[in-house]
Amino acid sequence: MTQRIAIKGVTLIDGNGEDPLKRGVVIIEGSTIQGIGHESEINLADDVQVIDASGTTVMPGIIDAHVHLGGASYKEEENWVIENDTYQAISSVGQANKMLRYGITSVRDISVNGPHLRKAIMERFIDGPRIVPTWRGLSRRGGHGDAGGVSPEMVRTSHPWGIVADGVDEVRKITREIIKNGSHGIKVWASGGGLHENEPSDAQHYSFEELKVMVEEANYARIPLLAHCECASAARDAVMAGAWSIEHGEELDEETIHMMAQKGVSLVPTLFLLNQWFEWSGDGGFYGTPFVPGGGDDLPSDKESLRPILWERLSSNLMAAKAAGVRIGLGSDSFCNEITPYGEQSLNELKALVEYGMSSMEAIVAATKNGSEILKIDDITGTLEIGKSADLIILQNNPLDDINFVSESGMLAIMKEGKFIKNLIN
Ligand SMILES: [Zn+2]
Incomplete structure (x- = not known):
């Protein structure tokens, strides 16, 4: 019964x-x-x-629209690749389970483990959130989803969430490979992300033509494109090419925000992560140089003075998107056990949405209903x-x-x- x-x-x-x-x-x-x-x-x-x-x-239940259940233990990009693949696969089960124990009942996962976690969770063999997997995401060579200091062969076999593709022909081929691996969405690093000085966050990483090809191929499989965009030009091109959601998106110009609202393109802002990243960079940090969206020649150089400027810019960007009617979701960007604790990171992002200007109710809607729409599971949950x-x-x-x-x-x-x-x- x-x-x-x-x-x-x-x-x-x-x-x-x-x-x-x-x-x-x-x-x-x-x-x-x-x-x-x-x-x-x-x-x-x-x-x-x-x-x-x-x-x-x-x-x-809370929906996290941006997480990497790659099983990575450590913060360094080399270690993401070098750490044993089998250990990472096993560890990803623990990461998924931990998220569920923080009340996260659905996630969109960017990692090689996602399609397999999805199956084991759906069969009720293990406990974890409902998974919308994107498998690996596309990165240009030397981009945010590649790993410096590790051989290209190892990145090809063992990067937990990135796969390298350059130029329209290779991009087409790799997009098809991603789809073949059970992806429900195509993730792309359309801009850099500040892992080191050769891939600053505010550099666009794929051309409009390459982004178009990803969308074209994604359309053949009837799945969406989600684009990591930390600079205005990448976001603009991604939206024009037909992206379904902009990840991070901390520097959106007025025209792009308008297009997003008109075309129903969502924003997954990852505010808590962007703050952490700022703290992890610069002197004594392990990632790149401190990044403030929008840049500017008159910016101070010390972190102490930059911190309030970062806050102001993240907040005004979020509020502009909200005011225009852009759908906003919650994304933790948890990627390793060491510095982005699974589950906890998602709840911290919920609080950040409020700290940066949303009402508690708006943040809850972002974390539930909006998340289900971004994941295209709103007929099931949210x-x-x-x-x-x-x-x-x-x-x-x-x-x-x-x-x-x-x-x-x-x-x-x-x-x-x-x-x-x-x-x-x-
Ligand atoms: Zn991410």
């Missing part, structure tokens, strides 16, 4: 952005939400197992509605009062597809 559960007495945030419903009930049958509403309108059948969660808040997957978290306190309440210790229960991953209520 299918299990039926009713969670009652809760404040309901359904992910659609409307005011929360007090004294709500959610009914779950098997893996699906079968009823939702105010307790006065819901009749509980005798065979329903009632969970009294009075005083708590229920919201959809909001608490009848017929959708029972992917939800139960919080001790209402996150609309303080977004910090969305924390691991504040999550009394986590449910994915009707199955409790954690339940401290009863």
Whole structure:
């Protein structure tokens, strides 16, 4: 018999952005939400197992639109490649599992492990978030998805999330190879990312013609292009070429923001990561030079003076995109155990969205409904509605009062597809 559960007495945030419903009930049958509403309108059948969660808040499980479950332990690009592939594959199971234990119930993964994790999780062989895999992403030689100091042969076989392709012909071939490997999206590093001085973040890395070919090939497989763009020109060309989402996108010009809003192109801003990256760069750091989007000759050179400028530019870019009506999602960009702890990093990004100017409700919508649309799984999950997957978290306190309440210790229960991953209520 299918299990039926009713969670009652809760404040309901359904992910659609409307005011929360007090004294709500959610009914779950098997893996699906079968009823939702105010307790006065819901009749509980005798065979329903009632969970009294009075005083708590229920919201959809969190969706992380940008993560690398590559299994990498360390921060250095050489080590991403050199670390044993089998160890990384095994480790990726732990990374996925940890994300789920922080309430992240769906992710878009850019790594060689994604298609396999997806299968093992769908077969309920291991616990992890629902995975929308992109397999490896395209990088120019020497770009952000290549690895300096390691032979091209090793990068080809063992880079956990990058694959090198130069020129339209090779780009076409590699895009087809990515699709062959079970990808549900094509990831490209359309700009640099500041790993070292030869690939600054504000340098465009693929031409408009190359980006066009990726979109053309992605269209043949009916999958979207997601483009890492840290400079205005890369973002503009990616959007014009037909990208579905801009990753990072911390320097968008007015024209690009307008196009994004018109064409329904999403932004996954990764604010927490961009701040970390700034701190990890420059003197005593291990990545490139401190990067402030938009640059400028009059910028101070010391990090102390640059920090508030970075904050101001990230915030105004995000607010401009929001004001124009661009769909904004949550992306943690977790890529290794050492410096971007899985799960925790996603919750930190949720807080960052608020710190940089969104309301708590807007950040929650970004992390739920918008995420499901960006991942193209909004028919399955992302909001608490009848017929959708029972992917939800139960919080001790209402996150609309303080977004910090969305924390691991504040999550009394986590449910994915009707199955409790954690339940401290009863
Ligand atoms: Zn990334």
